[in-house]
Amino acid sequence: MQNIFRFLLKHNFIFTFIILQTISIWLAVSSNDYQRFEANSYVSAVEGSIYEMTSGISGYFKLNKQNRELSEENAMLRNQIPTSYRDNEAEISLSDSSALRINFPVLNFVPASVIYNSVNQRNNYFIINKGKIDGVKENMGVISLTSIVGVIINVTDHYSSVLPVIHSKAKISVKLQHANEFGIIKWDGVNYRKAILEEIPVHAQIAVNDTIVTSGRSEWYPANIPVGIVKSFTINEGSGFYTIEIEFIDDYYKTTLVYVVENKYQQEIDSLMHNIHE
Amino acid sequence: MNKIFSHIIRFVALVLLQVLVFNKVLLFEHFNPYLYLVILLMLPVHIKHWLLLVIGFVTGLTVDIFSCSLGIHASACVLACAFRPFIINLFHNEKELKQGIVPELAWFGMSSYIFYTLLFVFIHHIVFYFLSVFTFDNFFRTLFYILVNTLITTLFVIIYQMLFHSRK
Numbered sequence: 001m002q003n004i005f006r007f008l009l010k011h012n013f014i015f016t017f018i019i020l021q022t023i024s025i026w027l028a029v030s031s032n033d034y035q036r037f038e039a040n041s042y043v044s045a046v047e048g049s050i051y052e053m054t055s056g057i058s059g060y061f062k063l064n065k066q067n068r069e070l071s072e073e074n075a076m077l078r079n080q081i082p083t084s085y086r087d088n089e090a091e092i093s094l095s096d097s098s099a100l101r102i103n104f105p106v107l108n109f110v111p112a113s114v115i116y117n118s119v120n121q122r123n124n125y126f127i128i129n130k131g132k133i134d135g136v137k138e139n140m141g142v143i144s145l146t147s148i149v150g151v152i153i154n155v156t157d158h159y160s161s162v163l164p165v166i167h168s169k170a171k172i173s174v175k176l177q178h179a180n181e182f183g184i185i186k187w188d189g190v191n192y193r194k195a196i197l198e199e200i201p202v203h204a205q206i207a208v209n210d211t212i213v214t215s216g217r218s219e220w221y222p223a224n225i226p227v228g229i230v231k232s233f234t235i236n237e238g239s240g241f242y243t244i245e246i247e248f249i250d251d252y253y254k255t256t257l258v259y260v261v262e263n264k265y266q267q268e269i270d271s272l273m274h275n276i277h278e
Numbered sequence: 279m280n281k282i283f284s285h286i287i288r289f290v291a292l293v294l295l296q297v298l299v300f301n302k303v304l305l306f307e308h309f310n311p312y313l314y315l316v317i318l319l320m321l322p323v324h325i326k327h328w329l330l331l332v333i334g335f336v337t338g339l340t341v342d343i344f345s346c347s348l349g350i351h352a353s354a355c356v357l358a359c360a361f362r363p364f365i366i367n368l369f370h371n372e373k374e375l376k377q378g379i380v381p382e383l384a385w386f387g388m389s390s391y392i393f394y395t396l397l398f399v400f401i402h403h404i405v406f407y408f409l410s411v412f413t414f415d416n417f418f419r420t421l422f423y424i425l426v427n428t429l430i431t432t433l434f435v436i437i438y439q440m441l442f443h444s445r446k
Contacts, residue, residue: 013360016328020335020356027342027349028409118301118346120308121410125346161346189411190419191308253304 071111071257074145078109078259107222108262110134112142115159119166119192119253126150126162128258136160141220141261147228147249148172148214148221149258160260165227166192166252173218174227177211179204185212185227185246192252195228197244202235204242212246219269222261281378285321289337292317297344300434309427311434312406314341315399318359319435320443323366323379334359347410354405358398365397383439395435400428 008015112130130136132155142149142162150164165172165187172185174197181204187195197212210230216223228246236243263269296314303310317337321330338355342348366381369390383391403424411420 013327013331016331017356017360020331021353024335024338024349024352024356025409027339028347028353029349116346120304120310121347123347123410127346190416 067257068111068113071113071145071259075109075111075259079107106264108135108264110136110260110262112136112160112258112260114162114255114258117164117252117255122168122189124164124166124192124252126164126255128160128162128260129158130260131156131158131160133157135262136260137262139220139266140263141218141222142258143221143225143261144250144255144258146226148225149250149252149255151220152260162258164252165195165248172221172227173215174212175215176200176204176206177213177224177226179206179210182215182217183212183244192248194231194245194247197228197230197246198241200242200244202240202242206230206233206242206244208232219263219266220261281322281380285317288320289317293337293340293344296341301345305430308423309430312399312402312427312431313434313438315355315358315402315431316435316438318355318362319395319398320380320382323370323375323381324377327363330359330362331356350406350409353409354402357405358402361401362398365394368397369394382443383436384443391439392432392436395432396428399431399435400424403428403431 110130112128112134114126115129116125116127118124118126126142126149128136128142136152136155138152138155140152142152142164148165150162150167150170152160153163154161163170165185167187168189170187173182174185175182181200183197183200185195185197200206208230211226212228212230214221214223214225214227226249228248231245231247233242233244292314296312300311300313305311314337318330318334321333325333334355335352338352339349342351345351369386379385381391381394386394407420407424407427408414
C-alpha cells in the first residue's frame, strides 16, 4: 500500500495529467452529443442571468426597451395573420370566416431576445431569455424577424437554449420557392453564413440567387419562411441530386430578436407520428 | 500572499473579459482571441507541476461553462500546461532562475516571450480546434485556422504584456 502511495507521489505530474485530461475529454465528447447537452441545463440558469446582464449593458438601454415593445407588438400581429390559422376552406365557407379563424389559431408566437450566441464553433448554441414560465417548451421552433433560427432543446424557468441551424446536427426541411422541389439543408461547420442544400433532384430548374424557403413539412417552422439564397450548385453525377451551396438570409452573429413558435396542435401531430412509428 | 491575491484578481478579470468581450469578438468572420491564456502563461515558473495542471483545468472549465463548450477549453489548457515547463526550459534553465519569478515580458525579453507564447498558444489551439471540429476531415483547413488564430491570440497576449507588464 505504502509503495503504491509512494509511486503515485513520485509520478504525481503524470497522474494528475491523465486524470484531468480524461475528465475533460469525457466532458467534451459527452456534451458534443445532442441529447447529453441536457447535462448543461444546471448552468444555463446562472449563465442566463449573467448574459442577460451583459447584453443589457452592451445594448443601448432605450433601444432594448423599444425593441421589446416592437417585438411584443409584432408577435400580436403575427398571431392575427391568416397563415397562423388552420386553413380549412370548407369550414370557412360554412360560417363567418373571420370569427372561425379567431377561434382556431394554430400558431402562437412568443417574443424573446438572444442573450448568448456563438457562431464560430462546430456546435453552436443560442440562449434566449424566455422559459417555462413564458410557455416555451422543448422542440418548439425559433424564428427571427426575417428567417428561421433553430429549435428549443432545453428549458429552464426563465431561459431556454436553442440548437440553431448553424449546428452540426441541425437539419432543415426546405423547398425551392419557385420550383416547389423539397430538400434538406445541413450546415457543414465552416462558415456561419453558408450551408449545403441536398436532395434537390437534377430535373428541378434552379438558378443562382433563387430563394430557399421552409417547406412546412417539419413541425418546427411555419411554411414559406425564407431561409437562404442559392450561391452556387453542382450536379452530383452518381446520385442524381444537386449539391447546392446557399447563403443564409440571416447573419446569426447579429441575431437579437426572435420568436418562439408554438404549434397548438403539436400534441396531435406527435401522437400520430408516434402511432406510425409503432 | 500578495502575489497569490494578484493571480486571483487576474484570473477573475481575464475570465470575465474573455467570456463577456473576447468570445463575442469575431475577426474575419471566424477568429477569436483567447486572451484568458495569459492567466496560465503568467503562473510562477516554480509552481508545482501538478498544481499548474489543476489551475489549467479549472481555468479551462470556467471558460467552457460560459461558452457552451464543456471540456474543450479544459482539455486544451491541461495539455498546454503540461508542456509549459518544457517550453520555459527551452529559453531558461528553470533551476537557475530565482524562486517566485513570474514569466512576463519584462525579464523574458521580447523575442523569447513571443516564442514562449506562440508555442504555448499553438499547443492549446491544436487541441481546442480538433476537439471542437471533432474530425480530421479538412485537416489542412483546420490547421490553417489554428495557425492564424495562434498568431492573433499571441498578438493580443503581447499587447496585454506591453500594457501591464513591460516594466517593473
